[in-house]
Amino acid sequence: DAMVIQNPRYQVTQFGKPVTLSCSQTLNHNVMYWYQQKSSQAPKLLFHYYDKDFNNEADTPDNFQSRRPNTSFCFLDIRSPGLGDAAMYLCATETGTGGLPLHFGNGTRLTVT
Amino acid sequence: QKEVEQNSGPLSVPEGAIASLNCTYSDRGSQSFFWYRQYSGKSPELIMFIYSNGDKEDGRFTAQLNKASQYVSLLIRDSQPSDSATYLCAVKPSSGSARQLTFGSGTQLTVLP
Numbered sequence: 713d714a715m716v717i718q719n720p721r722y723q724v725t726q727f728g729k730p731v732t733l734s735c736s737q738t739l740n741h742n743v744m745y746w747y748q749q750k751s752s753q754a755p756k757l758l759f760h761y762y763d764k765d766f767n768n769e770a771d772t773p774d775n776f777q778s779r780r781p782n783t784s785f786c787f788l789d790i791r792s793p794g795l796g797d798a799a800m801y802l803c804a805t806e807t808g809t810g811g812l813p814l815h816f817g818n819g820t821r822l823t824v825t
Numbered sequence: 826q827k828e829v830e831q832n833s834g835p836l837s838v839p840e841g842a843i844a845s846l847n848c849t850y851s852d853r854g855s856q857s858f859f860w861y862r863q864y865s866g867k868s869p870e871l872i873m874f875i876y877s878n879g880d881k882e883d884g885r886f887t888a889q890l891n892k893a894s895q896y897v898s899l900l901i902r903d904s905q906p907s908d909s910a911t912y913l914c915a916v917k918p919s920s921g922s923a924r925q926l927t928f929g930s931g932t933q934l935t936v937l938p
Contacts, residue, residue, distance in 0.1 A: 755869070800866075815871075816868040816869050818868050819867070
């Protein structure tokens with residue numbers, strides 16, 4: 713089945729230790745998003761790619777970076793995780809033809825110790 | 826500031842009753858409206874989307890949109906314990922990033938057996 717897959721499902725990292733979260737999709741969608749969701753809060757958009765074009769949200773900290781080496785894969789890099797970065801990280805895709813809605817992956821729960 | 830407001834709940838209804846979830850939005854020019862269901866610790870799952878004023882029905886779910894009053898609602902008929910989850914309202918704004926959805930913080934629904 714076509715889908716959005718995030719790995720790992722759970723990630724534990726130490727304060728200040730770089731961590732990378734991955735997302736892959738078999739939907740062949742042009743747009744890939746990264747959201748951060750903290751407990752009882754709305755998902756917050758960090759950035760998105762439209763094909764190779766990177767779009768960063770104005771309030772996304774510089775500590776967060778992203779790479780999209782090809783259509784299928786997208787990575788979220790957190791250069792120096794702080795305790796406040798503990799959250800669920802959601803990858804989502806969209807066709808890019810204006811036809812929302814978003815298709816979400818299962819998420820990665822990040823714990824920072 | 827474009828915002829999407831939802832009552833956080835918790836909203837409790839008995840099994841078999843109608844659950845009514847409401848959402849208001851501030852951007853009058855918003856075009857697309859989505860309801861996502863999110864189980865605890867899981868990623869959001871699309872339930873319904875609606876673009877035009879009026880009602881849209883899909884099984885036990887009905888989305889209602891009133892652009893003049895800037896609200897969108899979700900009715901769940903014959904509620905089941907498996908419907909217990911957080912329901913996120915998401916709105917596509919009329920300006921800014923064409924790709925960005927604004928999410929509400931969600932309403933927690935509990936269906937009591």
